[in-house]
Amino acid sequence: MNISKYLFVIVILFALSACSILEKDGEKIQAQNPESTTAGKGMSNLEKVPVKIDQKIINNINWEVSPIFQSGNFKMRGVPNKVGFIDVPFIANKGNKYMWHFWGDSIPEGELTIVAVKKGSNDIAPALKRNGKNVWTTGVPAGGPHNGADAHIPSSMTLREPGKWALLVHLGKTYWDYIVIDVK
Numbered sequence: 001m002n003i004s005k006y007l008f009v010i011v012i013l014f015a016l017s018a019c020s021i022l023e024k025d026g027e028k029i030q031a032q033n034p035e036s037t038t039a040g041k042g043m044s045n046l047e048k049v050p051v052k053i054d055q056k057i058i059n060n061i062n063w064e065v066s067p068i069f070q071s072g073n074f075k076m077r078g079v080p081n082k083v084g085f086i087d088v089p090f091i092a093n094k095g096n097k098y099m100w101h102f103w104g105d106s107i108p109e110g111e112l113t114i115v116a117v118k119k120g121s122n123d124i125a126p127a128l129k130r131n132g133k134n135v136w137t138t139g140v141p142a143g144g145p146h147n148g149a150d151a152h153i154p155s156s157m158t159l160r161e162p163g164k165w166a167l168l169v170h171l172g173k174t175y176w177d178y179i180v181i182d183v184k
Contacts, residue, residue: 072147090183095158101149110172119164129156
């Protein structure tokens with residue numbers, strides 16, 4: 001085999017590895033380019049989603065907006081006694097600050113990753129924003145009590161389209177839970 005054939009094989013393998021479509025149980029999940037302007041468009045993603053996306057979790061999402069509950073002096077949206085953030089409305093294309101809170105004796109270690117899934121779509125998108133760019137992952141939640149929780153981390157988030165979205169919460173490589181929000 002000559003050099004040009006080796007080069008051709010390497011180029012093909014590189015192109016295949018850059019593919020943005022993940023498959024699980026025969027269904028396709030597409031990763032949104034963090035820099036595209038709307039979900040569902042610009043679906044090629046050069047960045048690999050850093051966590052495993054389980055299609056069964058997406059298929060079993062209860063699309064009712066997650067409840068609001070009291071913790072400390074704040075109203076949180078999420079899963080009581082597990083995960084939530086101080087409730088601030090989501091407005092499409094408008095970023096805001098959100099303080100994530102985690103409860104439990106065995107909170108997984110690792111960075112916070114949020115994968116947003118839009119209802120009625122297999123599109124996934126990063127919800128976190130850092131330094132003006134959409135990202136999948138931010139820092140590690142700090143220990144110690146805060147607003148009644150066992151760990152917390154500040155973040156900025158934005159979603160580009162109105163509608164219902166599920167925020168799949170991962171700590172390190174561990175899927176923790178999801179929160180459903182309504183983006184106006």
